[in-house]
Amino acid sequence: MELNPRQKKILAELIKEYVKKAEPVSSSFLANKCARLSDGQGFDCSPATIRAEMMNLEKEGFLAQPHTSAGRIPTDKAYRYFVDYLLKEKEETLPEKDRKAIDKTISSASRDPHALSSGLAKTMAGLTDDFVISGIPDTGEFFRVGFSNIFELPEFQETEDALGLGNMFDEFENYFESIFDKIERNELLVSIGRENPTGEISNETVIIASYPLPLGYEGISAVIGPMRMAYDRNMALLKYVARKMNEL
DSSP, rough: OOOOOHHHHHHHHHHHHHHHHHHBBOOHHHHTHHHHHTTSSOOOOOHHHHHHHHHHHHHHSSEOOTOOOOOOOOOHHHHIIIIIIIIHOOOOOOOHOOOOOOOHHHHTTTTTHHHHHHHHHHHHHHHHEEEEEEEETTTTTEEEEEEHHHTTTTGHHHHHHHHEEEHHHTTTHHHHHHGGOOOTTEEEEEGGGGGGGSSSGGEEEEEEEEEGGGGGGEEEEEEEEEESSSSSHHHHHHHHHHHHHHOO
């Protein structure tokens, strides 16, 4: 389905608000954002119109309604559309403080592949508040940082989701092997929800970047978190890491 301009604005605004608050978003909230939704394009964004558009988006599988709420939440289909189309219309620029943190990590590692992988994992986990894995697939060496970050999020208060994610972390090498051929150097692989090859993380998103390391190694970094993650920030971060590693 090709979304019209108003539907795109509604979907983008709803996703941004849900990522921020982790609560279903109502039509009345979006109607109050009329000026931003309209964006000078003269949209009718009355509550009735917003409700009708949200119903259309729900019918097409972009939104879901929790049983206990009048609001809507985005589905994995919505996040995929957001990543493939809406983010590309306005690519995020990584904040200067984040760029400086990555630059410092890379320069302090003195071209040591292991120090680079370890340092990048620690730095990115601190910047994203998500779980980060960086490593060298050829040697089987992976550094996992930020495991406790995501278990503070509401998505992982359910025991089943937490256990599934924990199992995936323990078996990350096997998970990585199942998607390695899909990763192109200097490109991001964004695997959302049910797109993941293991059902244990069907409610999570994995964003992976591949890049060259010194001494001829290939490196990877992955940011892992709920589907309700800051895609613009995390994708910009991994793109910047890959670009800087190519400059070594």
